[in-house]
Amino acid sequence: MEKHTVLLSLVAVLSFCCIAFAYEPAPLQDFCVADLNSPVTVNGFSCKNPMMVQANDFLFRGFNIPGNTSNPVRSKVSPVTAAQLPGLNTFGIAMARVDYLPGGVNPPHYHPRASEIFTLIEGSLLVGFVTTNPENRLISKVLQKGDVFVFPKGLIHFQLNLGNEKALGISALSSQNPGIMTVANAVFGSNPLISSEVLTKAFQTDKKVIDQILSKF
Incomplete structure (x- = not known):
């Protein structure tokens, strides 16, 4: 009986370990500003010397500037990841600004490493995501200014501007490099x-x- 109890306890511990490693690990220091010029290849970016870190490493300017929507899909995603904001490195977060012309679409896509919480700042959007096989169920909603919608990690999702005016959305993602x-x-x-x-x-x-x-x- 004791052997079975020990075995079950070990399985439970290993299960929690798997859960712990399913997400980006917590940082082991106050910050690890990305050294974008380092030749060292790691899962992320290597750290800049802390004594060389400046306030600008934690600053990104230009999020107020609309993206260039002159393209076939009439939308533009402007990301802010560790590549654009080195101070984000190891924090497991990122953002994006999404601009849409009337009729513009952010085509069906998914993020392999992140869930996404999306806030509509201006306009009216049809948004949705599709669940996995075999159901392939469409979960969809029309968003108005101020609405918030969540896209689960790894699921195909989209946004379409339904209005006659430009639309603007802000995304927050649960990875410093969510991928698309x-x-x-x-x-x-x-x-x-x-x-x-x-x-x-x-x-x-x-x-x-x-x-x-x-x-x-």
């Missing part, structure tokens, strides 16, 4: 390209349709 995979870009714009035979069968259409889509990426 835009579904259309990944599937139709990979380097090298995914075989058109694979895409034709996956999307259950003919090669002409696939070739037409591929030409846009």
Whole structure:
């Protein structure tokens, strides 16, 4: 009986260990300002000498400047990660400003390393995310100014400007480097390209349709 108790206790401890390592580790010092010029490659950025750290390492200016939305999707994501704000390094957080022209869309995408909490500052947006297989359930809502919506880590999500005016959103993400995979870009714009035979069968259409889509990426 005691052996079974010990075994169950060990399994429980190991389970908690797995949970603990499922997220970015807590920093072991006050800060670890990213040394963007360091040749050392680590999971993140290596630390600048603390004695060389300045207030500007913790400052990012320009979040008030709209992003360039002159592109086919009529939106622009302007990130603030450790690459733009070195003082964020090891803190496990990031932000982004998202600008939308009327009809602009932040296309279906996901963040492999972060959940996202999104606040609509101006405008009206249709937002949503899709749950995993086999349900593939769409969770969607129309947001108005001041609304907050959460996109779970790793799930495909999107935003679409429904209004006749520009829209603006601010995202906070639970990783200093959340990453982004835009579904259309990944599937139709990979380097090298995914075989058109694979895409034709996956999307259950003919090669002409696939070739037409591929030409846009």
